[in-house]
Amino acid sequence: MAVQSGIYRGVSAADRAAERRARLLAAALTVWADPGVRTTMTAVCAEAGLTERYFYESFTGLEALLEAVMDTIAAEIETTSRTAAEAAGDDPVARVRASVRAFMELLVADPRKGRVAIVESVAVPKLRQRRTDLLRHLAHQSARESRKLLGSPGRSASEDEIGGLLFIGGMAELITAWLDGTLEATTDEIVEAASRALLGIYG
Structure with a gap:
């Protein structure tokens, strides 16, 4: 009662x-x-x-709900990746690999999260901008974390942002191909390739 x-x-x-x-x-x-x-x-x-x-x-409506789903997934990706990097110790390479692996393990544990945030959101016109905003936010965070981890020998902040966009944009396409079955690759292969790419951009 x-x-x-x-x-x-x-x-x-x-x-x-x-x-x-x-x-x-x-x-x-x-x-x-x-x-x-x-x-x-x-x-x-x-x-x-x-x-x-x-x-x-x-x-307020369906699109507000779907946007909230996207925001929740983006926050989980960011928190999970950062926590894994911090737990990996002081070695920058180990931290990068741990961060990428945590992201991949999140998708393996629940592939729906990658599918809706990266793939399905493109099909909803009013959510495309939100998807773009979230990817750019993750790119900015990638640039900040990479500068903190790897330093910035001769790079400007603008160059760091360019690198972040290259990495996150590439990861979005990579995960899309992996989720839709176009790309056959193991989690370990993706982790190693993505880690090398990030270290190469900021190395």
């Missing part, structure tokens, strides 16, 4: 809303990544086991 404080069965109204939002995000990831299912609000709500009333509690 609800009480004035909003507590129901020991859970606050805010916590219940947060749990429903998390269910919608998880459902959107599942539906969006499935090429056999059309990504609609109805499909997402059915997957989440929620009505449209609860959808609008958290999101």
Whole structure:
């Protein structure tokens, strides 16, 4: 029974809303990544086991939900890669390899994340700019981290940014080919190739 404080069965109204939002995000990831299912609000709500009333509690529309999914994945990639690099110690090469490997292991553990953020988002016109913004953000972070790890012998900040865009843009194309089956490669092969590329750009 609800009480004035909003507590129901020991859970606050805010916590219940947060749990429903998390269910919608998880459902959107599942539906969006499935090429056999059309990504609609109805499909997402059915997957989440929620009505449209609860959808609008958290999101203004389908595109807002899909953008939130992309933002969540981008934040996870950034945090996971940085944490792995920090755990690898002081050797710059080891840190680069650990960062790239953490990114790849995230995609291996859940390929849906790479598919929706890198591949499927291109097919949604209003999300293309958000995809571009996120890739440019990751490129900027790559440039900053590389300068911090490897130094900047004779390079300008502009050259670092160019390098970041080259690396992240190349990785996006590489992951797209890997996910759609055009490229047959092991995780180790991609990690080594990507690490060499990044070290070559900033070495």
